[in-house]
Amino acid sequence: MINNFASHFGVNNVPYGVASSDQHSTAQCVTRIGDEVIFLSELSKLEPFVGIRAPLSTIFRESTLNTFAALPRDIQSQVRSAIQKAYKGNLHQTHSENIKDVTMHLPVHIGDFTDYSASASHVLNAGEAIQGIRAFPPAFHKYPVGYAGRCSSIAVSGTPVTRPLGQFVGDYTHPKKNIIFGPCRALDYELEVGAIIGKPVESGPRLNAKDADEYIFGLVLLNDWSARDIQGLEMNPLGPFNGKNFMTSISPWVITLEALKPYEVPAPSRMQSVAEFMDDPKSINYDIQLKGEILRKGARSMTCTVGFETMYWTFRHMIAHHTIGGCNLRTGDLIASGTVSGELKHEHGCLLELTKNGKEPSTLSDGSELYYLEDGDEVWYTGVVGDGSAGVGFGECTGVVKPAQS
Amino acid sequence: MINNFASHFGVNNVPYGVASSDQHSTAQCVTRIGDEVIFLSELSKLEPFVGIRAPLSTIFRESTLNTFAALPRDIQSQVRSAIQKAYKGNLHQTHSENIKDVTMHLPVHIGDFTDYSASASHVLNAGEAIQGIRAFPPAFHKYPVGYAGRCSSIAVSGTPVTRPLGQFVGDYTHPKKNIIFGPCRALDYELEVGAIIGKPVESGPRLNAKDADEYIFGLVLLNDWSARDIQGLEMNPLGPFNGKNFMTSISPWVITLEALKPYEVPAPSRMQSVAEFMDDPKSINYDIQLKGEILRKGARSMTCTVGFETMYWTFRHMIAHHTIGGCNLRTGDLIASGTVSGELKHEHGCLLELTKNGKEPSTLSDGSELYYLEDGDEVWYTGVVGDGSAGVGFGECTGVVKPAQS
Numbered sequence: 001m002i003n004n005f006a007s008h009f010g011v012n013n014v015p016y017g018v019a020s021s022d023q024h025s026t027a028q029c030v031t032r033i034g035d036e037v038i039f040l041s042e043l044s045k046l047e048p049f050v051g052i053r054a055p056l057s058t059i060f061r062e063s064t065l066n067t068f069a070a071l072p073r074d075i076q077s078q079v080r081s082a083i084q085k086a087y088k089g090n091l092h093q094t095h096s097e098n099i100k101d102v103t104m105h106l107p108v109h110i111g112d113f114t115d116y117s118a119s120a121s122h123v124l125n126a127g128e129a130i131q132g133i134r135a136f137p138p139a140f141h142k143y144p145v146g147y148a149g150r151c152s153s154i155a156v157s158g159t160p161v162t163r164p165l166g167q168f169v170g171d172y173t174h175p176k177k178n179i180i181f182g183p184c185r186a187l188d189y190e191l192e193v194g195a196i197i198g199k200p201v202e203s204g205p206r207l208n209a210k211d212a213d214e215y216i217f218g219l220v221l222l223n224d225w226s227a228r229d230i231q232g233l234e235m236n237p238l239g240p241f242n243g244k245n246f247m248t249s250i251s252p253w254v255i256t257l258e259a260l261k262p263y264e265v266p267a268p269s270r271m272q273s274v275a276e277f278m279d280d281p282k283s284i285n286y287d288i289q290l291k292g293e294i295l296r297k298g299a300r301s302m303t304c305t306v307g308f309e310t311m312y313w314t315f316r317h318m319i320a321h322h323t324i325g326g327c328n329l330r331t332g333d334l335i336a337s338g339t340v341s342g343e344l345k346h347e348h349g350c351l352l353e354l355t356k357n358g359k360e361p362s363t364l365s366d367g368s369e370l371y372y373l374e375d376g377d378e379v380w381y382t383g384v385v386g387d388g389s390a391g392v393g394f395g396e397c398t399g400v401v402k403p404a405q406s
Numbered sequence: 407m408i409n410n411f412a413s414h415f416g417v418n419n420v421p422y423g424v425a426s427s428d429q430h431s432t433a434q435c436v437t438r439i440g441d442e443v444i445f446l447s448e449l450s451k452l453e454p455f456v457g458i459r460a461p462l463s464t465i466f467r468e469s470t471l472n473t474f475a476a477l478p479r480d481i482q483s484q485v486r487s488a489i490q491k492a493y494k495g496n497l498h499q500t501h502s503e504n505i506k507d508v509t510m511h512l513p514v515h516i517g518d519f520t521d522y523s524a525s526a527s528h529v530l531n532a533g534e535a536i537q538g539i540r541a542f543p544p545a546f547h548k549y550p551v552g553y554a555g556r557c558s559s560i561a562v563s564g565t566p567v568t569r570p571l572g573q574f575v576g577d578y579t580h581p582k583k584n585i586i587f588g589p590c591r592a593l594d595y596e597l598e599v600g601a602i603i604g605k606p607v608e609s610g611p612r613l614n615a616k617d618a619d620e621y622i623f624g625l626v627l628l629n630d631w632s633a634r635d636i637q638g639l640e641m642n643p644l645g646p647f648n649g650k651n652f653m654t655s656i657s658p659w660v661i662t663l664e665a666l667k668p669y670e671v672p673a674p675s676r677m678q679s680v681a682e683f684m685d686d687p688k689s690i691n692y693d694i695q696l697k698g699e700i701l702r703k704g705a706r707s708m709t710c711t712v713g714f715e716t717m718y719w720t721f722r723h724m725i726a727h728h729t730i731g732g733c734n735l736r737t738g739d740l741i742a743s744g745t746v747s748g749e750l751k752h753e754h755g756c757l758l759e760l761t762k763n764g765k766e767p768s769t770l771s772d773g774s775e776l777y778y779l780e781d782g783d784e785v786w787y788t789g790v791v792g793d794g795s796a797g798v799g800f801g802e803c804t805g806v807v808k809p810a811q812s
Contacts, residue, residue, distance in 0.1 A: 164731035181681035239645020325570035326652035
């Protein structure tokens with residue numbers, strides 16, 4: 001894939017990431033404008049940053065964004081303005097490298113990862129694909145249903161995913177009780193958006209959904225790789241485990257809530273009454289248009305285009321629900337939306353939905369049939385706000401499927 | 407509770423923990439013999455440690471055991487011998503404090519926490535209590551079923567647990583669809599044993615169950631506090647979340663596999679054939695006798711005595727299953743057994759089983775009835791190997807229930 005997404009990183013974006021390069025051998029905090037990756041520890045010593053009350057040069061030398069993400073929002077806002085000023089004044093050039101010359105790393109240390117299932121359409125489509133029934137879980141309209149994911153196997157975009165080995169029912173289209181062991185036969189992606197926690201949420205005081213934006217540093221793209229056959233056997237009763245924990249990919253650039261603010265759109269209305277702490281009369285999503293493609297044998301095929309504004313539960317709701325029982329959130333925690341899906345076939349954010357659990361294949365542009373992912377397939381996923389003209393996007397989240405270990 | 411468990415910490419135990427005190431204001435690595443907590447950074451400068459090829463004094467100054475836990479097993483074994491030699495030679499005294507004068511901290515940094523459900527009796531008893539059916543989940547005899555837990559809310563023994571708020575069906579004994587919000591009405595404990603990963607397991611090469619001991623640093627007691635009403639509503643389909651993530655308690659002392667080695671006992675036989683990587687012909691558990699009590703209004707009541715040797719799946723199996731799909735394990739990761747339960751009523755390791763989900767109360771020694779935990783109840787949990795005479799035990803894992811936040 002040669003696509004640097006320069007158009008996603010206009011001066012109104014100012015995303016944050018962690019990069020290293022030949023010139024900058026230590027991974028450290030960066031931003032990006034166009035194709036230029038700007039090393040912030042160096043940049044933040046310049047005039048536009050004077051007066052900002054934080055040891056920025058030290059903070060940006062760190063190998064994760066966690067310390068910066070935990071700073072007060074007003075300081076983060078000052079930094080954003082200073083970066084824009086430095087860029088417009090051409091002060092950044094000696095502290096920049098081209099994106100093609102740097103290696104991007106995981107942007108944050110993630111102490112806990114939570115994956116929700118916040119899309120009404122995904123829940124209905126997935127239930128139909130597996131059980132032939134379009135029905136909501138019992139709690140769906142009261143709160144977003146979620147589960148804890150695995151942190152150790154979260155990888156940055158570009159990391160290949162190895163087809164997992166595992167145990168599952170032999171024929172996933174005609175379930176019988178013959179449990180076998182071998183390479184996953186139903187490898188899937190799930191196109192999601194993740195929120196990175198900035199200011200931590202302490203255990204104790206009740207946090208209402210309407211006040212939860214304060215704790216979100218920014219958003220990333222996320223691919224929740226899923227082994228449907230392994231997952232299908234293990235789900236009852238404790239939920240997904242080996243069907244998910246072999247890898248989760250995230251995009252390297254964190255898009256801040258300040259950059260996304262102009263693209264707030266109303267979230268869907270609640271279909272049932274909710275508890276007071278979950279009530280958010282001005283509930284919002286973001287106008288993020290997501291696109292998924294599969295590259296098979298060099299041929300690109302679009303598999304999904306869907307808008308994030310369709311999500312039934314918002315990140316504010318997810319955070320309020322997460323913390324209401326006393327669970328704290330720490331800076332760097334990753335909270336994912338679950339598969340972003342709409343009702344229409346081209347809006348289905350995973351193959352479980354698109355191919356009805358491998359029973360109704362799609363035809364790809366190379367003429368082959370798509371049931372589930374094959375070795376060598378590359379899943380490629382991107383997102384941009386609005387119509388893309390404002391220059392605020394996420395870049396890519398991608399990964400190639402490698403054969404299972406022997 | 408005044409019980410220092412000196413008898414658990416004979417010279418054959420040599421557990422590891424992290425402590426601070428007035429004299430040692432920085433939390434650091436310690437061991438314990440009898441009532442004496444020995445500060446290892448200081449001790450390891452003495453003669454018995456000469457020749458051990460690791461910078462022990464530096465490693466033991468750290469605020470977690472992670473670096474030590476990752477050392478090769480033969481070095482850990484040399485350290486154990488050196489500690490015993492120093493103790494027997496009375497070299498430890500100037501580097502020790504009485505247990506009552508120190509504060510114990512979480513012994514390791516935990517990057518991921520996995521909770522299994524490895525007891526056959528627990529699965530059957532819990533199913534009966536909730537649904538009136540004694541049946542195994544589909545995968546139970548092929549591998550231990552587990553889920554990812556929450557790391558941020560893991561606390562060391564002695565930390566109070568606040569009754570969680572949450573949403574649940576109003577009357578958990580007669581489920582209807584009236585979902586309400588409020589303080590948990592069915593607060594439970596789960597008496598478990600946890601394994602701490604020492605040497606990390608990298609993603610990739612297949613790890614067979616029979617070889618998995620190499621990756622276990624040691625064991626702790628664990629109380630997986632559970633809000634049964636919150637959990638009951640959310641479980642379908644993604645498993646436990648807010649019903650568990652408000653807190654998990656672990657004991658402060660890690661008991662090494664070397665200390666436990668003499669107490670290996672055969673694990674139960676497999677009831678069905680298993681995949682080759684799960685096969686462990688000399689499958690072992692440990693002869694750990696566990697005891698749970700509730701203190702209500704000053705009166706102690708025994709609620710559980712059960713042996714860990716009854717667990718159907720062993721930690722070796724849990725690690726092999728965990729990693730077979732490509733999920734890596736890092737030093738400090740916590741893997742818990744799930745509730746340790748036997749068939750008999752006095753062997754039930756949680757109130758869900760003991761009181762049949764609050765429908766069949768027990769009478770406590772203060773004359774009150776035990777349905778689920780009440781505010782002020784203290785759950786007190788301990789474990790010792792064999793008959794206790796060898797001086798190898800876990801000390802305690804305890805916590806008092808505080809009222810819900812208003």
